[in-house]
Amino acid sequence: xxxxxxxxxxxxxxxxxxxxxxxxxxxxxxxxxxxxxxxxxxxxxxxxxxxxxxxxxxxxxxxxxxxxxxxxxxxxxxxxxxxxxxxxxxxxxxxxxxxxxxxxxxxxxxxxxxxxxxxxxxxxxxxxxxxxxxxxxxxxxxxxxxxxxxxx
Amino acid sequence: xxxxxxxxxxxxxxxxxxxxxxxxxxxxxxxxxxxxxxxxxxxxxxxxxxxxxxxxxxxxxxxxxxxxxxxxxxxxxxxxxxxxxxxxxxxxxxxxxxxxxxxxxxxxxxxxxxxxxxxxxxxxxxxxxxxxxxxxxxxxxxxxxxxxxxxx
DNA sequence: CTTCATGTAACTTCATATGTTACGTTAAAT
DNA sequence: ATTTAACGTAACATATGAAGTTACATGAAG
Numbered sequence: 001x002x003x004x005x006x007x008x009x010x011x012x013x014x015x016x017x018x019x020x021x022x023x024x025x026x027x028x029x030x031x032x033x034x035x036x037x038x039x040x041x042x043x044x045x046x047x048x049x050x051x052x053x054x055x056x057x058x059x060x061x062x063x064x065x066x067x068x069x070x071x072x073x074x075x076x077x078x079x080x081x082x083x084x085x086x087x088x089x090x091x092x093x094x095x096x097x098x099x100x101x102x103x104x105x106x107x108x109x110x111x112x113x114x115x116x117x118x119x120x121x122x123x124x125x126x127x128x129x130x131x132x133x134x135x136x137x138x139x140x141x142x143x144x145x146x147x148x149x150x151x152x
Numbered sequence: 153x154x155x156x157x158x159x160x161x162x163x164x165x166x167x168x169x170x171x172x173x174x175x176x177x178x179x180x181x182x183x184x185x186x187x188x189x190x191x192x193x194x195x196x197x198x199x200x201x202x203x204x205x206x207x208x209x210x211x212x213x214x215x216x217x218x219x220x221x222x223x224x225x226x227x228x229x230x231x232x233x234x235x236x237x238x239x240x241x242x243x244x245x246x247x248x249x250x251x252x253x254x255x256x257x258x259x260x261x262x263x264x265x266x267x268x269x270x271x272x273x274x275x276x277x278x279x280x281x282x283x284x285x286x287x288x289x290x291x292x293x294x295x296x297x298x299x300x301x302x303x304x
Numbered sequence: 305c306t307t308c309a310t311g312t313a314a315c316t317t318c319a320t321a322t323g324t325t326a327c328g329t330t331a332a333a334t
Numbered sequence: 335a336t337t338t339a340a341c342g343t344a345a346c347a348t349a350t351g352a353a354g355t356t357a358c359a360t361g362a363a364g
Contacts, residue, residue, distance in 0.1 A: 002319050003242035004352065011256040012244070025309065032253075033244065036354055041310065057310045058362025074259075084352095088240040090155035092164070092185065101184075103286035104163040107226075111274035115267040122263035134255035154321060154350050177340065188323055193341065209341045210331030236321095 006043050006081050009033050011074070013040065014053075015131055018069055023062030043081070050080030069132055074123035086116055156236050158195050161185050162229060165192065166205075167283055170221055175214030195233070202232030221284055226275035238268055 013029040026037035026044070033040070044063055047053045054066045065072070078084075090112075091105045165181040178189035178196070185192070196215055199205045206218050217224070230236075242264075243257045 002350095002352065003237075004240055005242060005244040006352080007241055008243045008253075008256060008260055011260075012250070012253045015252045015256065023309095027309085032250070037310090038312090038355070039353065041312085042353095045311080055310060056362080057308090057360075059308045060363065061309045061361090063310095085155070085240045088156055088237045089159055090157060091160045092157040098164070098184070099290045100167045100287050101160075101164045103283055103290060104160060104167065107278055107283060107286065108160055108163075111271055114274065115271045118270055119263055119267045122266065126259055131255055131259060134259065135252050138251045138255055154319095156321060158321080175340095179340085189341090190324070190343090191322065193343085194322095197342080207341060208331085209329070209339090211339045212332065213330085213340045215341095 004084050006084070007074070007078055009035075010043055010047065010077060010081070011128075011131060013044075014065065014072075014077075014128055015135060017053075017063060017065060018128065018132060023056055023060070023064050025062040029063065046082060047077065047080045050076065052076065052080055068129070070127050070129035072128045074126045075120055078120075078123055086119060087112055155240075158233050158236070159226070159230055161187075162195055162199065162233070163226070163280070163283060165196075166217065166224075166229075166280055167287060169205075169215060169217060170280065170284060175208060175212070175216050177214040181215065198234060199229065199232045202228065204228065204232055220281070222279050222281035224280045226278045227272055230272075230275055238271060239264055 013024075013032055016029070016032050017024045026040040029044075030037045030040045044053060044055065048055055052066055052072055054064050056062060056064075091101075091108060093101065094105075096102055096105065165176070165184055168181070168184050169176045178192040181192045181196075182189045196205060196207065200207055204218055204224055206216050208214060208216075243253075243260060245253065246257075248254055248257065
């Protein structure tokens with residue numbers, strides 16, 4: 001099953017953007033992901049429509065965050081991406097006539113709904129600021145000061 | 153994202169098999185799913201390898217359950233299918249050098265592991281007998297007697 | 305007016321569950 | 335024995351959607 005890695009990708013680049021003062025170009029961001037600038041624009045465009053980031057054209061342009069890191073949750077980003085399907089499995093038919101299949105679907109859907117609620121609750125509870133703190137905690141101690149105090 | 157509906161499909165046909173005395177052919181089972189007998193054989197073969205069903209060749213052959221309904225959990229069936237990926241999303245790289253990406257991955261993986269544990273726990277708690285009971289509860293009352301007492 | 309950036313359409317690539325065709329093997333019925 | 339009905343399995347086709355790519359238009363700074 002081919003995985004959708006847009007959420008992972010976009011979180012990665014948003015945090016790199018947060019470490020910069022100036023707008024980050026699609027070209028720069030695409031290098032963090034080992035991909036193509038067009039892929040970055042396509043994905044970031046969804047976030048712009050949701051008001052999470054801004055883009056500027058022309059010389060000196062690029063992408064910037066539209067809000068504080070603490071005001072952007074993973075859930076908001078997930079929704080901005082169009083709330084893509086979370087699960088790689090599902091029922092064969094959504095409205096079967098067969099009573100057996102209805103019984104099977106109901107049990108599977110019940111479990112999926114519980115798992116989805118759990119995932120979305122976790123996404124909602126995490127902000128970009130939390131991820132930035134996680135990242136900084138991974139830095140060697142002598143570098144942590146620079147990032148925490150040396151920048152905006 | 154294309155969904156894997158093997159779990160749903162196989163549960164559906166297993167319950168139909170449980171309502172029959174004689175072996176069910178791939179041809180018959182494929183009609184419940186609106187698909188091809190070869191697809192049924194391919195999927196059921198995994199269950200046979202896990203000891204959940206038996207197959208017999210030749211005239212009068214077909215598929216039968218190898219255990220009581222109450223002795224087969226959804227989890228066992230899921231494992232028999234090769235424990236396919238549950239999620240349609242994931243990290244872009246599994247072993248990134250980038251500390252930012254590591255922080256992102258850790259958070260996403262944490263949420264996925266929780267959700268996976270929940271799903272598997274639900275699957276483990278449900279047997280085919282539970283699904284059969286669910287199905288029978290959906291029958292009109294005057295038919296429930298026939299199925300509950302009129303058959304093995 | 306040149307350069308550098310995004311915006312976007314159109315197309316290709318890739319992975320994989322699913323669908324299909326074909327043929328071999330096995331076992332019961334005749 | 336031969337026919338028939340079933341599974342076993344390889345090989346190939348189809349469909350879907352994220353990701354990758356190419357091309358060109360638009361807009362802003364120098």
